[in-house]
Amino acid sequence: MARPFNFSAGPAAMPSEVLQQAADEMLDWHGSGMSVMEMSHRGKEFGEIMESAQGDLRELLAIPENFHILFMQGGGLAENAIVPLNLSRGGPVDFVVTGSWSQKSIKEAARYAKATLAASNANSNHTTLPAPGSWQLSADAHYVHICSNETIHGIEFHELPDLKALGSNAPLVIDFSSHVASRTVDWSRVGLAFGGAQKNLGPAGLTLVVVRDDLLGHALPACPSAFDYKTVAANGSMYNTPPTFSIYMAGLTFQWLKRQTEGALSGVAAMEQRNIAKASLLYDFIDDSALYVNKVALDCRSRMNVPFFLRDEALNDAFLAGAKAAGLLQLKGHKSVGGMRASIYNAMPLEGVQALVNYMRDFEKTRA
């Protein structure tokens, strides 16, 4: 039976192939007689799973050798503290606030460092991106933080800022939770990237940190050992027991990503093309319709999270009930902005977006 299309913002849809493989291997991984959940993290079997996952991710995202791949716990909200605990040295750090997530980040960082607002899009109600040339960067910032895709407001940096070109030597920190692995990353512009796995990589409870080697070893005394990047890196993400099954699921997702192709492209490059096609299909339909509206500026619309509103909000409940009946799940917008949100991560096929557009068109015809 075909599964419904699941537009959850996270934890989010996963590829059916990946879920099926996990179900098939649940009681016996590769003839080991054990579920992956039952393996010592120090054993040969899990060692293979860990090594494959890290190697595949490095290949998929073209992560240079001078970056460490860390599998941690606590999600983006914990990293909002863990990043300044590791990188700020208590000194000045700059934030570009473009929505709910970067707002949370600066608030938490201010507990550990002098956190300065370098730029904000509050005056547009989080529907634009402030041009990097306008950012007020501190001369001595220990890092500059952006949320490269704001899940709630549906805003995405389609090009990472080049801090060097802006006259800053600070490393760029990106919270890429909700668009990691949906597009290529220019690592020459990044010092550290972090993200919860539960949008595009795997189950909630796994946190990915990709950090440049020279940024390790500067943790504040208050940093818990289990969250000191240097300690985590030195122990191959096994200082504390890692979330082994979540790493396994992420690894299966990486293998699935490697198998994806679009024409001559494969892996993340193929996925990026597919994501562009999916997002264009949905945004074009919304822009052409009389009932639906997306308020985000054209140059920074997220390919992953598409918030939209019905011009007649009295129709919201009927829209959601009809969507569910049509096998289109979890479309309700975040409570802080209202309306609807379609999260169309890697695991959402083009057919799912097409089904959503078809439903939206039919709904508009019958109700408007």
Next chain:
Amino acid sequence: MARPFNFSAGPAAMPSEVLQQAADEMLDWHGSGMSVMEMSHRGKEFGEIMESAQGDLRELLAIPENFHILFMQGGGLAENAIVPLNLSRGGPVDFVVTGSWSQKSIKEAARYAKATLAASNANSNHTTLPAPGSWQLSADAHYVHICSNETIHGIEFHELPDLKALGSNAPLVIDFSSHVASRTVDWSRVGLAFGGAQKNLGPAGLTLVVVRDDLLGHALPACPSAFDYKTVAANGSMYNTPPTFSIYMAGLTFQWLKRQTEGALSGVAAMEQRNIAKASLLYDFIDDSALYVNKVALDCRSRMNVPFFLRDEALNDAFLAGAKAAGLLQLKGHKSVGGMRASIYNAMPLEGVQALVNYMRDFEKTRA
């Protein structure tokens, strides 16, 4: 096909019924059209899973209403920092060090508070428990920490200390990672209990904290918001996205525990009887044998983790190879103590321990 018996110290064996149910529901939980991994943690479906898990655990462990059940991340090693960040107020805290885990705990706590060694069993090489009457408790300690079951050294508190009877008003903190849900808990003697899930509750990546209400709200300024017990409690363990699938697996394990019976007993009480029988079978055999030896004092031998040695260590490799061939997995001892270790958590049936004893007897006969 029967599965092998898995003696891993953690991540550890899980009940086959639980794994089978997870496999069956992997692509569609209760007709929702979603895997549990794919559900918004804010949605109705996961809300039901969370509520059942917490309710079942409260019932199983008879947790009083003035204790909060928190589902967190980071494992016991992260809690080694999170507990003093929340409870120490920077002041004196007492530790009873009885093995590797309490040793790690005092070391990490010393980074946040004045951590005092109240008692130690180092003089017996971690094979005894210092009598509570001999503990040197600080008059003004903000808590007293014990590891109620030392996974590596195989030492267990069979009765929790009564700090009030020792003249102390400090709350008792127990690290019960490796024996949680294997026996009843006298909550009148406990202020806070914590444990990683990966021994007796579910997959790695979930951390259980049970904390008395009056201990919330005293976090140090350096405590990350995501690890402030008050914040976690106020948000129903959903301040940050919880490890949803791990909570679901723990919930299935709790349901399995509730179904267990021994005579008129059920749940944890039944499990405790079964665990006593399992441990007795193994220890009695070891004590009667000429080849195997367990060095822990009789009054504090762990029911969960049974470290043992072959008197002829040259036989170690052959012992392990034969065990694996006989379907007895992950028996190698921790690298810090060597030898063997059989972890016989709740999910290990009596038949598994009997199979181990049979193998050990046969091995001794042919090799000794």
